[in-house]
Amino acid sequence: MKSTLDEMQALIAVVDTGAISRAAEHLGLTVSAVSRTLSRLEEKLDTTLLQRTTRRLELTEEGAVFLERAREIVASVEDAEENLSTRREQPVGRLRVDAATPFMLHGVVPLVAGYRARYPQVNLELTSNDGLIDLLEQRTDVAIRIGRLKDSTLHARFIGSCRLRVLAAPGYLERHGRPRNIADLAHHVLLGFTQPAVLNEWPLPARDDMPLRITPTIAASSGETLRQLALDGAGIVCLSDFMTHHDRAAGRLVPLFSSRTLDVRQPINAVYYRNTALSARISTFVNYLSDHWDTGAGGSPPSRP
Template sequence: MKTTLDELQTLIAVVDTGALSRAADHLGLTVSAVSRTLGRLEEKLETTLLRRTTRRLELTEEGSAFLERARQIIACVDDAEEDLAARRERPAGRLRVDAASPFMLHAVVPLVAGYRARYPQVSLELTSNDGLIDLLEHRTDVAIRIGRLKDSTLHARSIGSCRLRVLAAPTYLERHGRPRNIAELGQHALLGFTQPAVLNEWPLPDVDDMPVRITPSVAASSGETLRQLALEGVGIVCLADYLTHRDRAEGRLIQLFPTRTLDVRQPIHAVYYRNTALTARIASFVNYLSEHWDASAGGCRANEATSGS
């Protein structure tokens, strides 16, 4: 496009005010600047838009037709700017959110109804990938990631953190007994992750007072799979509170070694690309998730201690 918005606005101002001097006052420009802008516009269009005499300005037939379209263009731009301003106050449009399936099921899904009630003009698309994804490739606006972040191309906003606990179902403990000390864990069926290895470091002190590293008897890639295995009494597991707080509250899972458990927490972040502006949609979702983290995760909140049980 050859023509600029400034040139269109100048033409409209000249016609509406009826004089270069009054248009210059309206636009905060000099008369010579207004005259040069009009001349440049006519040069680009290779058309005379205004006939100028010492006493008046008169639109040519081409100028009249062009002015009508110019007004429409400026009106569309004004509408778009007003719409964006409104969206900052009232988020709208599609928001694509990705999270690992356990977090999606136990932390995000319980909040969707409340979020939609507050922001009904935001259309949510929820996807679950247990591994790290390329946000651009998957057309994802914001992803929730658990653990330490490594990707420097991402912006990150802390949502909170969640404590890890070692747990077993009553049925497992009835059949196999409760381990009397941490060393006895090696005699039990232990449920762990296939990867990464750091997830198999449990918040119990070894002989050097460091988190003990276990070798799983049964390994899975998903925390939800491990939770279900633990509920079935297959073995002892270590999971974050957002996955298990209801199970503990209702007695389906029991914490082992509550007084020996180290205060180890998984950080939780909302991430988006650095070259992506923090739109009102992203901000509304991240703020809502952070605001309701206590309710959605059974007492896990950033910078707050979680009571042992």
């Protein structure tokens, strides 16, 4: 009896997630169903593929050989299915997209209606995590990440970049005065991030023209929270252009130190798991986002189609 595609997918999921329970969640199956599938596969092959202990799963030598071929087979089948779908120019199925709350609100949401009009058979599932997530564990197909990438297990597609600016609401400046030089910031309320510390580097020259590292008077984990605090006149903030484009245009937030602000831009990347075949759903969404990203003015919100 020959191995089935479902059995190969179960093995791949278990190895990639590191646990049968996480693989079951990723596949939308019960733990017992995944366990039975693996046992059935090993019976068919008459060999042990995984060494199971109470603490970890480890591939046997035979398992590693079989896994490599299984990945190729599963990827080939997925490519064939996607190629047929792409030829009809109608990718089909669920696409799970994750982004930090600010980018989801200002970068993704404005494009949803246009994307769905072009690809009506793709069902979007949008989640917002302000920290880095495990794409497999969270069953996410593609994530949008801002800043320098570190995870080598991910493929990345560059979308664009966004400029950082120091801003304050007119009401705050009326009450506390406009800082005349960078040293004056020590006497103002500074809005910053709880973590990581690199997010509190402002594009203002400090020693040796390095960015200024501030200590927040009020700290928050989300850029959208900081934006709302700034709009309410709670203090001075440093945020990306894609978040504040409309606020600056309407005069709700005013740039500070414009002539001294360094041209610091954060890269924006769409990432997906390295061992996942690039589906038409992922490629059409990433292409759509990239095509509508406004690179003018250092990265404004995506232009509506």
